Amino acid sequence: MAYDATKLKDYQIAELAEANMPTPGQWREKLGLEKDEVIPYGRICKLDFMKIIDRLRNRPNGKYINVTAITPTPLGEGKTTTTLGLVEGLGKRGMNVGAAIRQPSGGPTMNIKGTAAGGGNALAIPMTEFSLGLTGDINDIMNAHNLGMVALNARMQHERNYSDEELAKRNLRRLDIDPTNVQWNWVIDFCAQGLRKIIMGIGGRTDGYMMESKFNIAVSSELMAILAVARDLQDLRERIGKIIVAYDKKGNPVTTEDLEVAGAMTAFMRNTINPTLISTAEYQPVLVHAGPFANIAIGQSSIIADRIALKMFDYHVTESGFAADIGFEKFWNVKCRFSGLVPNVSVITTTIRALKMHGGGPKVVPGRPLPEEYTRQNLELLEKGIANLLHHINIVKKSGVIPVVCINAFYTDTKEEIAMVRRYAEQAGARCALSEHWLKGGEGALELADAVIDACNEKVDFKYLYPLEMPLRQRVELIAKEVYGADGVSWTPEAEAKAKMFESNPAYADFATMMVKTHLSLSHDPNLKGVPKGWVLPVRDVLVFAGAKFLCPMTGSIMMMPGTGSDPAFRRIDVDTTTGKVLGLF
Amino acid sequence: MAYDATKLKDYQIAELAEANMPTPGQWREKLGLEKDEVIPYGRICKLDFMKIIDRLRNRPNGKYINVTAITPTPLGEGKTTTTLGLVEGLGKRGMNVGAAIRQPSGGPTMNIKGTAAGGGNALAIPMTEFSLGLTGDINDIMNAHNLGMVALNARMQHERNYSDEELAKRNLRRLDIDPTNVQWNWVIDFCAQGLRKIIMGIGGRTDGYMMESKFNIAVSSELMAILAVARDLQDLRERIGKIIVAYDKKGNPVTTEDLEVAGAMTAFMRNTINPTLISTAEYQPVLVHAGPFANIAIGQSSIIADRIALKMFDYHVTESGFAADIGFEKFWNVKCRFSGLVPNVSVITTTIRALKMHGGGPKVVPGRPLPEEYTRQNLELLEKGIANLLHHINIVKKSGVIPVVCINAFYTDTKEEIAMVRRYAEQAGARCALSEHWLKGGEGALELADAVIDACNEKVDFKYLYPLEMPLRQRVELIAKEVYGADGVSWTPEAEAKAKMFESNPAYADFATMMVKTHLSLSHDPNLKGVPKGWVLPVRDVLVFAGAKFLCPMTGSIMMMPGTGSDPAFRRIDVDTTTGKVLGLF
Structure with a gap:
């Protein structure tokens, strides 16, 4: 039975669900792990990566499911919610399923955005630990x-x-x-x-x-x-x-x-190698490991988490940060290349709200009420905005993966709006499912789960966008044109000089290209919605991460340090000193 | 059976001892705790303070034993080692015993000093967790x-x-x-x-x-x-x-x-309220809680740790940072005043090496070999330096506590040297015990344990040095003269103006005086050894910690941020990537 998400706040659902959450010992039994493989940290636990990967090394991998999205509004379109809802839906279908998500940063959690624990009945619990530091x-x-x-x-x-x-x-x-x-x-x-x-x-x-x-x-x-x-x-x-x-x-x-x-x-990082295990509100297992932002970093949970999850679960769902132009592109050309793993399917999370914004709807500002265009039926705006979804479907298809479009349902969406998105998505060759995991948990995600199970039976002819032999500037040009839809790339003299140096130095021959770009537009300009046309991607610098083996072209004015706004979340957070509970997380 | 500390390095002893270290579950049985009161964090655990203090609220307190020291060399004179050794010795005598120590800072651990886990057979384990972040x-x-x-x-x-x-x-x-x-x-x-x-x-x-x-x-x-x-x-x-x-x-x-x-x-600090439980190398329980430096802060483990430890153990040993002029003075006039707890005895840790330095021995520099004066018998230097010990005995006696002097044995100490220290200490009205816990563990600390048990039977007429009604400048004068042995106090105009403001503002009436002073001398000048005479304590500023309720007179040139030297410990630390073990901690 799902909780009434229309009446209860997320932290209230979390508290109710946490009352019956599996203990570390119960997880061990449920997942068939050995004693030493589960390392408790209070109510949650870490999994001993090296022991588990060694014990299960000969077990075949499960199905590998990626979750990405269309270009979001600044509110986010529920990618984590969809990841958790899908896991719950697959669980309702009796599958042995798990997920891997990223650990949220204290920055957004204490600032405007709040925590990143999903929402409604598709929630990551325990919410306090998840939101405030996890296992460190x-x-x-x-x-x-x-x-x-x-x-x-x-x-x-x-x-x-x-x-x-x-x-x-x-x-x-x-x-x-x-x-x-x-x-x-x-x-x-x-x-x-x-x-x-x-x-x-x-x-x-x-x-x-x-x-x-x-x-x-x-x-x-x-x-x-x-x-x-x-x-x-x-x-x-x-x-x-x-x-x-x-x-x-x-x-x-x-x-x-x-x-x-x-x-x-490395000594300070010795424990980070072990993913943390938490739960969905319906008690499906979720690994949390690594937490890079997707606009300025790889934006994926870890290769390590996916490696053990694919051994432990028959269906493993992994989330890519932000939209397919960033999150999926990096999953596809960097993470999968480094890991050697091949996805079976990618889910593109979509909301009617975001599509209307791409169709020319008014600005969506966090903390302010949504304009009427978003809460009432408006097929005109929606139809115009669907171009953004189609663009993301095409990005995923270029990898050889046939995506499943998930319409993450809001109660204001109308039947006509949903039918329109479905029609366009299917015409573009994607599967499409409406999902009500926020409202109904796994029961609400059965259509999505079935579409994903169905898609996992297809053979994937997975191919990278570029070979590592391709010189850096050519790769960036390819990504800009093929993924972002730009007409070309412009380089500042400094950036071009660096790029030439990297291209000519064999030390960087096997480095990946890690684009740094806003997630709020297909372009480098967060104000350009829909599918921007007739623009050139400006590269102002190229950073090198020699340990990660990334060359990072910096586009637009992305900052590596966000700012705290004038009405940050920390204002509303406190501790109940009689129970020790944290109040005000959302 | 003790480990051969003359041949094995501390990390090797730690590894051997850790093989049989109690698990969180075993600690629960051993200490008679309820299930929910033990919160595991990997190999170690936290204790739920609020649950334990509530359940044991009517139990009488155990004996309260403080450990302090003489003015140390820059190498430290083994106060933590003595604390752990004493616990092991009391354990060998069949007592229900525990200790509370501070969590080491990453600063010294990564710099010159190394970890603060004690040493030899009086070691805190697991050493890696203790040295690198504990439970966060x-x-x-x-x-x-x-x-x-x-x-x-x-x-x-x-x-x-x-x-x-x-x-x-x-x-x-x-x-x-x-x-x-x-x-x-x-x-x-x-x-x-x-x-x-x-x-x-x-x-x-x-x-x-x-x-x-x-x-x-x-x-x-x-x-x-x-x-x-x-x-x-x-x-x-x-x-x-x-x-x-x-x-x-x-x-x-x-x-x-x-x-x-x-x-x-507070939400970020919600878990810090619960002390961490670790072990001595002989498996006696040690709470680790809070970690303030003693020269720039209170320098004690927490009131919370002492409160539950006194309920859980018949003998509870708590450590004060640095020497009696700083650590004990703050324990006496701040910590005990805030907690309302009264100590039964204070142990003054002493080494022959430090006493010789106070007698005029050559400079002791970390990382360089000890001059011959310290490794061969030298009764002249020793006798001169004993004045420092006598001064610290007198400081403790002013509180109403009769101290036990612990001679922390080094293998280079001679019988004559030990006899001389013992004679002076006993003449000054203190008990005195030689202790070989480093070499022999609890068996080596039986004389110390017996002296402490004996001292705990005495009635203590505990009195603070000053009442809170005394104005700030008068208090500082009293501490300077009675504890440090200064002729008086000089104030910079800024410090005096602040002091006057605090004295006249009733908001600060119940604030404690928290001296900020070097630990390397009884005076503010780290170069003045022994018992400096004819000097004035310069106060250059007064900080206010309104949450802690401290007024902090800053004396000399104490820095709130130490510097990393040219040969820091991090150079020698690494991780064995096949076992995950941390190497090079010392």
Whole structure:
């Protein structure tokens, strides 16, 4: 029986569902895991990745289901909700099913957006743990990341203060770091716009090395990217050692290994290798692992989580951040390439609301009431906006995957509106299902579950958009044209110079292309809705993540540190001091 | 049977001992706890404070044993080792015993000092968890602290950018924060000297508010101080709301409650209320809770940990940071006053090495070999240095407690040296015991255990050094003269003006005096060893911790952010990627 989502708030549903949530011991029995493979952390637990992958190494993989979306409104279109609802629906059909999602960042949770636990009857529980730090992975990443910066700045101070002889006494060689070419920064997991640009090291000889620096949000850390793509602990350790933190005065890279801090950084991240296990409101298992944003990073839960989930479950649902132009493109050309795994199907989450916005509906602003266009039937706006959905269907089809369009139902949607979306989606060659998981949980997601089961029986001729041999600028051009629908790409002189260097240096030959772009438009301009035409993608810089093996073309004005608004969520959060419960999460 | 500490390194002893360490479930049986009172976190667990204190509320308290020390060398004189050894010794005598210690900071652990897990057979295990983050309390404090600063700086930005009308639309009133009088800062739990002073908010209208700011080490956070002194969750919540983060342009305090962030900060700290349970190498229980430095903060494990430990154990040993002039003085006049608890005895940890240094021995430098004076018999230096021990004995006696001097044995100590210390200590009215817990574990600490048991039978006429009615400057004068042995106190004009303000404002009437002073000398000058004479204590500022209810006179040049040296511990730390074990901790 589903909870009455029209009357109960999410945290109330969470509290009711949490009363019967499986304990770590019950999960162990339910999932057939061995004793040592479940590591309890209070009400939740981590799974021992290395033990499980070793024990199940000969078991065939389950079906691999990706969830993506159309270009969302700033409110989000319920991709996590759909992921959880689909798992619940497959569960109602008696399938052995699980999911992998990302850990939410404290930034959005404390700012405007709130938590990312899904909603209604398609909810991730326990909601407090999920929303506030889980089993500590982001903290571990933050500490490991900042330790790297401590090592870097302290080393610059000591090299400034000491002669070569004095350094040699401490068994240190001069790295001769170029203070104008420092790549590494600090991280914090809040929206701290005041730390976007800082001057540090103000003071005397022993107060560090004075330089410009910055804090990015922790989930944009290269360490988060590495956690998302590492295959195992050894791979994690090796990648951490290859991170380029700066360049020396001759232009050679200086790495964490050069700073002799890569081992200690890995020590801080030793537990992050193990995914956390939580639950849907209907008690289906959900792995939470890694939490990179999709506009500035890979935006996927981890390869590690998918690897064990595909061994543990017959149907495994994994979420890609934001819309198919970003989330699915990175899933397809980066995550699957790195993992070698092939998806059976991709679900494109769609709402009538977002399609109307793409058709020219008024601006949707978080925290303000929705304009009438979105709450009453409006087939004109909808029909115009469907172009955005069709574009995303085509993106997915280019990978060889036939998508399932999921209409994530709102109570204001009309039958005519739903029928129109369905007609266009099916004409474009996709399956389509209406899903009411928010209202009804798994019972509401049966149509979606059946469409997905059906799609999983099809053979997929999966092919990457580009081979790794393709030079960087050509790849970016291909992504811009084929995925975003641009006419071409323009490069700033700095970005082009960097791109040429990466293309000519064999050290970067097997690096993936990790686009950095807004999720609010197919283009780089968040104001251009629908399917923008006649535009050119501007690349202003190319970052290198040598540990993750990403070359990151930066398009538009994406920030690595969001800002806290004037009416942030933290205003409404508190603790009941008699019960210890957290109040006000939403 | 003790491990051979002369051959095995600490991490090797830890690994051997950890093989048979009690699981969370076994601890529950051993300590007679209820199921819900033990909250597992991997191999270790937290104890549910509120449930345990409620269930055992009518049980009489056990004996309350404090451990302090003489003025240490920069190497430390084994106070944690003695705490753990004493617990093991009392355990060997068949007593129901436990301890409370502080969580180590990542700063020293990654820098020169290494971990603070004790050593030899008096070791805290599991060592990796203990050294690297435990159950996340410091991370929770760091996040809660930094969220406060995010709220403060974002509010300053929005108040600058918006009119009163625009603020009112968001239900915000203008706090009118004085940017030149911001008290709150950022924290990070490493020795990041480059962040001691920063300029933040560089950029445009939406890049925060530009101002000078700083990062302190996380363990110096007022939130850590609050965790150490809070009696329960409600007290924690109330104290967090009273933190003064800045003053407005009229000079009125602006608090976290004014920023509407105190509830969310408490939400991040909701789990910190529960102490973590770990083990000695001989499987006696050790609570780890709070981790403030003693030179810049209260330097004690928490009141909460002591409250449940005194209910759970017949003998409870709690450690005070650094020497009796700092650690014991704060235990005596702040912690015990806030908790209402009365100690039965205080153990003064002493080493022959440190006494020789106080007698005029050469400088002791971490990472360099010990000069010969410390490794061969030298009764002359020793006899001169004993004055420091006698001074600390007198400090403890002023509280009404008769101390037990523990000579923490080194293999280079001679019989004559030990006999000399014993003679002086006993002449001064203290009990004295030689203890070889490092070498022999509990068997080596039986003499100490017996002396402590004996001392616990004495009636204690416990009295504070000063009543809270005494004005601030008079209190500081009293502490300087009676505890440190100064001739008087000098105040900078700024410090004196602040002191006068605090004295005249009834809001601060029940605040404790929390001295900030180096631990390396009885004076404010770390170079003055022994018992410095003819000096005046300089107070350069007075900080206010309105949530913790501390007024903190800052003496000498104590820094709230240590620096990372040129040969830090992180250079030698790594992870074995086949076993997942952390290597190189010491």
